[in-house]
Amino acid sequence: MERILSMEDIRFTYTPDEPDQPYAVDGVSLGMQQGEWIAVVGHNGSGKSTLARLMIGLLFPQEGTVGLFGDTLTEENLWDKRSQMGMVFQxxxxxxxxxxxxxxxxxxxxxxxxxxxxxxxxxxxxxxxxxxxxxxxxxxxxxxxxxxxxxxxxxxxxxxPRLLILDEATSMLDPQGREEVIKVILELREKTGLSVISITHDLEEALLADRIIVMNRGRKFAEGTPAEVFAKGEELTALGLDLPFAARMTALLRDRGLPLRETMSERKLVESLWTSRSNG
Known part of the structure; x- marks a missing residue:
């Protein structure tokens, strides 16, 4: 599969003339294949929105390189690359x-x-x-x-677009509106191979992704499948992130002695509860 996005050891600061100030994005590397959905999550100020702006050339890093559709992103090819992308801001x-x-x-x-x-x-x-x-x-x-x-x-x-970047794009929608928009994006992804990067603090939305990247203080704190990332439950809550409802409820019920499997899906939680009841 074609690699449509790559970031190699990216560092960016909004105050380059003040060397003692922390980087907004500090040493981040990632790659993305055509058709993949990546969710970037983190609390406010974690660097996730800055990362999105670096991806599309609204900002250029002081260190490291950004690659889009097989080429290093430069001021010369910026508009050509952007013509293959769509971005929605908060x-x-x-x-x-x-x-x-x-x-x-x-x-x-x-x-x-x-x-x-x-x-x-x-x-x-x-x-x-x-x-x-x-x-x-x-x-x-x-x-x-x-x-x-x-x-x-x-x-x-x-x-x-070949690549759609959503920077908190569903945050102003009501639950029904959010569900309808996400459904459209999922259908387009299935039909056209659309690649999606979702910048969000909503971990329920992040469950849709193939891979989740957790940002903290400008650095990549964790990366993996939703199951791998949400297995770090207490570490994520310590960063100020709310776990998906099913994951929180599963943890509470297990603490009360119910032998439930780890799950992030409400449907699977119900199935697990039913199985537990039947076996009990």
Whole structure:
């Protein structure tokens, strides 16, 4: 499989003229294959959002290299690489440039030279995917926070990116909206091989990933499958992270003497409880 992202010993500081200040990202290395979903989790200030900005060239590291789609990321190839990516930030107001919802979703497509006829189809499809096609002529500033975030996600999906980066992109959505958007992304991933990097503090969302990276004080604290990472339960809670509900409940019930298997899935927790009851 093609490696679409690589970061080698990345170091970045917002205060390069103050050598005694800690790095926002300190010695981080990672690689990502086509079609993979990686979740980057950590408390506020852990470096995860800075890491996302380094991935797409909004920032360049003082040390180390970033590779995208087989090439080292440089200022010369930055725009070509970005044309293959979509990114959604936590605050959608920072991304709006169009007078209407459809203008905003079309903006990046127009910049990438997509023909008008195809652009129209893509805008309609992307807005329908996030259930915002009924708002095409609305002004973005008059939308609710959750609606704005859906439009921002539609703008990224319309690009048909090879790599989608979500920086706390579902944090402003209600539970149903979050579930619907995640479902769309999962379907696109299955159909197109879309690669996803989810920057989040929501460990329930991180369960969807193939691999989780835990950031702490600018460094990579842990990396592995969801099962491997969440096995570090007490270490994660010490960092200020909340374990998924099923993992927390399993631990509490095991402390009370129930012989349950480690699980992070609510469905598997119910099955384990049923088995325990049947055997008891």
């Amino acid at each position: 605050n959608p107001d920072n991304q709006f440039v169009g007078a209407t919802v459809q203008d905003d979703v079309a903006f990046a497509l127009e910049n990438n030279g997509i023909p008008f006829k195809e652009m129209t189809v893509r805008v309609q499809e992307a807005l329908a995917q996030v259930k915002m096609d009924g708002f095409m002529d609305h002004e973005p500033q008059h939308l609710s926070g959750g609606q704005k975030q859906r439009v921002a996600i539609a703008g990224a999906l319309a690009l048909k």
